[in-house]
Amino acid sequence: MNQKKNIAGFSMIELMVVMVILGLIAGLVGPRFFGRADVAKVQTAETQIQMLRSAINLFYLDVGRLPTTEEGLSALVRQPNTAQFWQGPYLDDEVPSDPWQNAYQYQNVKSGISDFSLFSLGADGARGGEDLNADVGLVPDA
Numbered sequence: 001m002n003q004k005k006n007i008a009g010f011s012m013i014e015l016m017v018v019m020v021i022l023g024l025i026a027g028l029v030g031p032r033f034f035g036r037a038d039v040a041k042v043q044t045a046e047t048q049i050q051m052l053r054s055a056i057n058l059f060y061l062d063v064g065r066l067p068t069t070e071e072g073l074s075a076l077v078r079q080p081n082t083a084q085f086w087q088g089p090y091l092d093d094e095v096p097s098d099p100w101q102n103a104y105q106y107q108n109v110k111s112g113i114s115d116f117s118l119f120s121l122g123a124d125g126a127r128g129g130e131d132l133n134a135d136v137g138l139v140p141d142a
Contacts, residue, residue: 038123038132041099045120048096049137052076052104052118055090062087066116069108100125104137 055076060066063083067075075083076090098104098120109115119137122129129135 041123042132042136044099045122045136048098049104049118049120052091052095053138056116056118058090059083059086059088066108067106069106073104073106098136 052073056066056073059076062085064085067073067080071080073095076088077094079086079088095104100120100123102121102125105117105119105121107117109117117138119135121127122133122135124133126133127135
């Protein structure tokens with residue numbers, strides 16, 4: 001009546017072999033995947049800048065002017081005192097940070113609809129740079 005039941009399972013050696021194989025696969029695929037992450041951040045910044053640019057254009061159409069440099073991008077989510085015909089908010093949430101967790105740079109250069117600069121400082125968080133460290137967006141002439 002007392003029969004021992006066979007318990008199926010994996011041996012420690014089998015588990016170690018699987019772990020080694022998974023480690024090798026991660027070692028081969030990981031660098032390629034993470035190398036693409038930097039490129040994806042640049043593409044995300046470009047997309048966010050286009051979204052912010054559209055919101056600025058809507059602000060311009062309603063108010064008749066661009067946000068001032070002092071008002072900045074926050075004028076897209078909170079009505080400035082001097083924006084009489086403001087119909088915002090022009091963004092669903094707060095102004096996003098760039099993919100590197102820095103604020104987007106905005107400057108009203110003149111009064112026309114395309115006379116503003118809007119850019120991210122890139123991966124290095126400083127003006128200029130090359131490749132992945134380059135500024136992204138509508139960068140003013142330095």
